[in-house]
Amino acid sequence: MTEMNQALENMPIPHDEEGPVFDEPWQAQAFALTVKLNEAGHFSWPEWADIFGAEIATATKEGRGCGNEDYFLCWLAALEKIVAEKEILSTDQLLTRKEEWRHANEHTEHGEPIKLGAGH
Template structure:
């Protein structure tokens, strides 16, 4: 047995996601694929298009921003949610987060904004 056999690759013990929203975006993508909203080929094409856009970081630190943009693009292309829908929901979640006391779960119902109660999430 050599000294590398059974050893983890370099960086393997580091977190896969730097932020919780990255894991959530990943999970949403997998769930929407599993529901048949898009094929992996469609996903690969959408993600590739985003990563190849001018201004992408050469070190890849913005990878999940591209991931999220690709997901939003597919949601729009499939007629599930347009950019304005996604932006309105994101803003509602942001307002709800600011209105929620520290340590309490953030719920969309906590959104005190102008669209409170009018955004459908299911």
């Protein structure tokens, strides 16, 4: 078993009797986006597991990666890496989208869903 796979097994996805548990909406969105990109054939689960496992291994070595937020920060970092590696979005497109999300988040009332502008 590789170090990455061991790290994944040591940090299984947070869940309860009903399934995955997300502390924040962005965690569920990152999870769902990853599943959708996989279903669309952009990457295989083994490819995802390698990149995600590497993120968790790095976080573990750095003393991070033991709670829901840390887990999903690793998830998000892996998602950004695989999107770049598979050229699903260019670096500029990814930076633009992140800025759009940051702007929308800053201009959304607490408790309301974050919505990107028309056409996004």
